[in-house]
Amino acid sequence: MAEDTSEVPAELSQIPTEERQEHSRDTNKISTAGETSGVSTAGETREISTAGKTSRMTTIGETSRRLESTEDLSQNPTEMSTRERSEEPRGGENKSVGMYRREEVDEVQQGTAEGCELGGVELVAELRRRRQAKQRAARIPKVVVEAPVVGPVDPADFLKAASKGKLRVVEKFLQDGGDSDTCNKFRKTALHQAAQGNHTVVMKKLLEHGADIGLKDKLDSTAVHWACRGGSLAALKLLHNHGANLKAEDKLLSTPLHVATRTGHCHVVDYLITSGVKINCKDREGDTALHDAVRLNRQNIAKLLILSGAETHITNAEGLRAMEQLNSWQSDTLEMLKKMEQLRDVGQ
Structure with a gap:
């Protein structure tokens, strides 16, 4: 198995933070569900006199907390606490609204007509609409536009292409006699990279050229582990159809079911159970x-x-x-x- 040996660390403890977090048992077990995403500082009520009558209106922070309290427990496990303002910031009012950051509020307000600043329910609704639009856009598969491959492809570019789903680069490397099991210094192969990214076309090409479906990285994670870590159901099914072991254990004795559970991929968990x-x-x-x-x-x-x-x-x-x-x-x-x-x- 060919290995890209450039800058190989002396020992496993020297693995950079980014790769170490992907493999780390402790990092996988860190729960972010218990963190509150924002604290409203505009929770007090103001009295406004209109036509001789006094009505009480809750400010933006109160409205936001009331709406966000209906969110799923996993997203907002503790009640939003109210911090009363002791003094008005000199640089202007703190525009944080519930779970929404000040930058998001500023972006919405700048997009509205001058003098028509949104407030209360309207502002929260617009913030939520924009955030949901960004989340939908993130789920849309990106089309990989590939330029013609000129000249030989080195192992590092081959591995990067596998992780990005660039089939032409992968094909050129393999056509020139490159090893389909080429890996990086952590022994993460091209098949591992493609499985994590759900690039099934690249995976098929690698398997056609003899990629070993059972190879393990430095922490004994297989391509199945990486597919589960990435929530890549299509990749997982492809590996399963080619005889991959869905019960494989890494050095921490974690199975693909453990990995899919920790990373929150319910559809992958469901497939593993039914399998x-x-x-x-x-x-x-x-x-x-x-x-x-x-x-x-x-x-x-x-x-x-x-x-x-x-x-x-x-x-x-x-x-x-x-x-x-x-x-x-x-x-x-x-x-x-x-x-x-x-x-x-x-x-x-």
């Missing part, structure tokens, strides 16, 4: 996929695992069952999971 993987496998710390789902507040995945037969009484190395990891503010989650367990038991 017959063992649902109660433990990793090196004794955690099952359900432990990971509950700790990281992956509610939909936790529901799916329980309804699919995940055992709730299994303890990890710390002696904790999955539901014993919940915090006090997650009482609603605990109640929901218990209901799922009851529904499963009734169905049996």
